[in-house]
Amino acid sequence: MAVTNNAMLIRRELFARLTKLLMDGRLVEDIDRMPIELRPKNGGSSRCCVYKDRAMLKYKIMALLGFSTREENEEFTPLSVFAERALQRNAISSVPLTVVDDACSACVKANYVVTNMCRGCVARPCIMNCPKKAISFENGKAEIDPKLCVNCSLCMKNCPFHAIVYMPVPCEESCPVGAISKDSDGIEHIDDSKCIYCGRCVSACPFGAVMEKSHLVEVVSAIKDEKRKVVAMVAPAVAGQFKASLGSIITAIKKLGFDDVIEVAAGADVTTANEAAEFLEKMKEGQAFMTTSCCPSYTEAARKHIPELAPYVSHTKTPLYYTAEITRKRYPDAALVFVGPCLAKRYEVYKDPNADYMISFEELGAMFVAMGIDVIGNDETPLDENIDGSSRGYAVAGGVLAAVRKKLGDGVDIKPHYVSCLDKTSIKELRAFALKPTANMVEVMACESGCVNGCNVIANNKVAARQVRELADKK
Numbered sequence: 131m132a133v134t135n136n137a138m139l140i141r142r143e144l145f146a147r148l149t150k151l152l153m154d155g156r157l158v159e160d161i162d163r164m165p166i167e168l169r170p171k172n173g174g175s176s177r178c179c180v181y182k183d184r185a186m187l188k189y190k191i192m193a194l195l196g197f198s199t200r201e202e203n204e205e206f207t208p209l210s211v212f213a214e215r216a217l218q219r220n221a222i223s224s225v226p227l228t229v230v231d232d233a234c235s236a237c238v239k240a241n242y243v244v245t246n247m248c249r250g251c252v253a254r255p256c257i258m259n260c261p262k263k264a265i266s267f268e269n270g271k272a273e274i275d276p277k278l279c280v281n282c283s284l285c286m287k288n289c290p291f292h293a294i295v296y297m298p299v300p301c302e303e304s305c306p307v308g309a310i311s312k313d314s315d316g317i318e319h320i321d322d323s324k325c326i327y328c329g330r331c332v333s334a335c336p337f338g339a340v341m342e343k344s345h346l347v348e349v350v351s352a353i354k355d356e357k358r359k360v361v362a363m364v365a366p367a368v369a370g371q372f373k374a375s376l377g378s379i380i381t382a383i384k385k386l387g388f389d390d391v392i393e394v395a396a397g398a399d400v401t402t403a404n405e406a407a408e409f410l411e412k413m414k415e416g417q418a419f420m421t422t423s424c425c426p427s428y429t430e431a432a433r434k435h436i437p438e439l440a441p442y443v444s445h446t447k448t449p450l451y452y453t454a455e456i457t458r459k460r461y462p463d464a465a466l467v468f469v470g471p472c473l474a475k476r477y478e479v480y481k482d483p484n485a486d487y488m489i490s491f492e493e494l495g496a497m498f499v500a501m502g503i504d505v506i507g508n509d510e511t512p513l514d515e516n517i518d519g520s521s522r523g524y525a526v527a528g529g530v531l532a533a534v535r536k537k538l539g540d541g542v543d544i545k546p547h548y549v550s551c552l553d554k555t556s557i558k559e560l561r562a563f564a565l566k567p568t569a570n571m572v573e574v575m576a577c578e579s580g581c582v583n584g585c586n587v588i589a590n591n592k593v594a595a596r597q598v599r600e601l602a603d604k605k
Contacts, residue, residue: 136176137338143168144187144194145346145496152350153501157217161209164191182232189230193341196348198228216347222487223343226327226476231317233339237299239312242279242286244272247293255288304334306553307435326430328552328576329473329585342473342586345487350497352465352487353387359464362388363453363485366395367471367525367581369601370594371491376522376601377510383494384511385503389464393514397453398424398521398533404446405530406537409544409571417442419547419570422530424448427474427576431552438564442572449524450475454484469494471525471584474576490586523602526595527580531573545569551578 147164151157165184169175175183189199191209195216250270257265257272264278265285272294274285286294301310301318309324310331318340320331331340352360362383369376380391401424412420423429423444432440450468457466468479468488479488489497498505520536523529527550535544547569549556563572577583582598583591 135336137336140168140187140338141190141194141341142492142496142499144191145344145493146500148191148194148346149350149497149500152347153354155354157347158210158213161191161213164209186230186233189232190338190341193228193230194344194346196223196343196345198223198225198343199230200228213347217351219348222345222348222480224480225322226343226473226480227320227325227332228341228343229318229320230339230341233337234318234335235316237301237337238297238316239276240281240299240302241276241297242274242281242283242294243297244274245293245295247291248272248289249291249293251290253290255290256285256294259284259288300334300336301331301340304330306330306557307431310340324434326427326434326552326576327472327474327477328427332473333585342476342490344493345467345476345479345489346493348487349465349467349489352467359389359461360387361457361461361464361466362391363394363450363457363466363468364391365450365468365470365475365525365581366393366398366522366529366598367584367587367594368469368491368494369522370525370582370597371495371587371589372505374505374508375510377513378508379505380511380513381508382498382503382505383469385508386497386501388467390461391511392453392457393517393522394449394453394468394470395517395521395524396456396514397451398449398524399516399518400452400456401446401449401524402518402521402530402533402537405444406534408444408446409534409538410542413570419567419572420444421572421574424524424530425474425575425581426478427472428552428574430474430477431557431576432560435557436560436564438561442564448478449521450478450485451482454482458484471581471587472577473585475584491584491588492586495588519602519604521602523598525581525598526602527575527578528573529580529598529602530575531571534571544571547572549574550580552576 151160165187168187169180169183177183192199192212195212197212248271262278262280264275265272307324307326309321310318313319372379383391409420419442421443423446429443432443454466465486468485471491476488479485520533531546579591579595582594
């Protein structure tokens, strides 16, 4: 879901500036000037005025410091106060998202609107087909009474001039499980009991009002701490994020100050072996089918919204879990930082007993920019030859099942089914599948095309998928 827009560019600029201040040891001293530097008086504004822009930047910076915007008890508390608190903090938040209230105010409730294309026709099919008599004609033009409208869409479908349009709330429309909705003040709130951490709302919000709480302060502080080692655990999808080889990317990450870089594909090897063995066991027991479990967004969806499917989810842990377990044994006192493609993994890191922090691919790219590190042209760090190539293919749709099938060999009868985008439609289909299965092995990924299209990626998913597949096929 790498969408190029101004909200995304602002976020990345903030990441880069924060990284530079942290690395220079000037976060507390200079952070209050960031909104002013980004929105000088004569530099133009995105909103009503430069002062509103600066206020919104302040709240977005709070999120990147790891705070909810509602943690501001006094309106004029300077960013430097939050910076000091962030530097002294010793735990990450269990709630990975926050909504910038003042930025979330322009979207009205989803409804149908009559545009100026209405010709006031004699046929008036909009009125004739409205079941609630919500449409009337005023001054030769149709008008919809929002108090009576039930959003059935019949007026839009029957208008011969396409003069009636649906006006969605982007974040609500994108959420596959109805976890985000407006309160009485028109501000969006995220229901953690429903949220599956897919990150669609973050990508969809045109105002950049839905923000992730970053671990950037903790990660850079750990890197600067000479008394403690810091190890990066990179997800397989990283191989498709830069126009460089995986070996060059690993070298660039080490230049940021990480003491070692471990491929999460090593943990994927363990996931493959365990999932293959579990599949054989479940089939022997007579279970109708089994689904993969490596996507935490999917497993949350099954647990919270598809109870019919939950018993069939594999008990095998994720590649991140096994990689963190392996790395913790190797580096018992190190700070373990997962480098990944999506919000769901940030939530998984919070729950993982061995992983400490996460930075997204978006944050990683901003760190490279801040530190002046060119990913292309580095000496290549040799890749771990013990990792099976198929484990590096976990990042693309079909990659997990391909690895499991390879492990099982040709003698095992696998009838595969693939779901590579969790949305309202696919969730309904999965409910139906659980009741009447048509396959015995199901791979589910929340993002279309797989992890290469997560909410925190920075590369085109088709290009990224091609790079990952090429790497996976080498061994």
